[in-house]
Amino acid sequence: MRPHPRIVGFLGRALSHEFLAVQQYLVQSRLCALWGWKDWAESFAQESREELTHAGLLSDQLLRYGIAPSAGTLRPSRPGRDLREMLEQDREIEWSAVELYAEAQLACERLRDESSAALFAMLLEDERGHLTHLDELLVGLGG
Numbered sequence: 001m002r003p004h005p006r007i008v009g010f011l012g013r014a015l016s017h018e019f020l021a022v023q024q025y026l027v028q029s030r031l032c033a034l035w036g037w038k039d040w041a042e043s044f045a046q047e048s049r050e051e052l053t054h055a056g057l058l059s060d061q062l063l064r065y066g067i068a069p070s071a072g073t074l075r076p077s078r079p080g081r082d083l084r085e086m087l088e089q090d091r092e093i094e095w096s097a098v099e100l101y102a103e104a105q106l107a108c109e110r111l112r113d114e115s116s117a118a119l120f121a122m123l124l125e126d127e128r129g130h131l132t133h134l135d136e137l138l139v140g141l142g143g
C-alpha cells in the first residue's frame with residue numbers, strides 16, 4: 001500500500017522525536033553516572049532504550065512503505081542542571097510526543113491507514129505512561 005504523504009510526514013516527525021528522546025535520556029544517564037548517581041543513571045538508560053525501541057518500530061513501518069528512515073537534524077539535548085530540571089525537561093518532551101501521536105493517530109484513522117493508526121495508538125499509550133511516571137517522580141521530589 002502506498003501511504004498518504006501526511007502519514008509519511010507524521011512517521012518522519014515521530015522518528016525524529018524518538019531519536020530526540022533517546023539522546024535526551026542517554027545524556028541524562030551519562031550525566032548522572034558522572035555525578036555518581038548510579039540508580040538514576042540506570043533509570044535514564046532504561047528510558048533511552050525504550051525510546052530506541054519506539055524509533056525501531058517507526059523505522060519498521062517506514063521500511064514497510066519502502067521509505068528509508070531518517071531522523072533529520074536533532075535539536076540539542078537539554079539535560080538540566082539538577083534532577084528536578086532534568087525531569088521537567090523530559091516532561092516537556094513526553095508531552096509533545098503525546099500531542100504529536102494523538103494528532104497522528106487521528107489523521108491515520110481518517111485516512112484509513114489502520115496499521116499506522118495502531119502504531120501511533122500504541123506509542124501514545126507508552127508516552128502517556130512515561131508522562132505519568134515523570135509526574136510521580138516529580139511529586140516524589142517534593143515542593
Ligand SMILES: [Fe+2]
Pocket residue numbers: 018021050051054097127
Ligand atoms: Fe517514545
Ligand SMILES: [Fe+2]
Pocket residue numbers: 021051094097126127130
Ligand atoms: Fe517517552
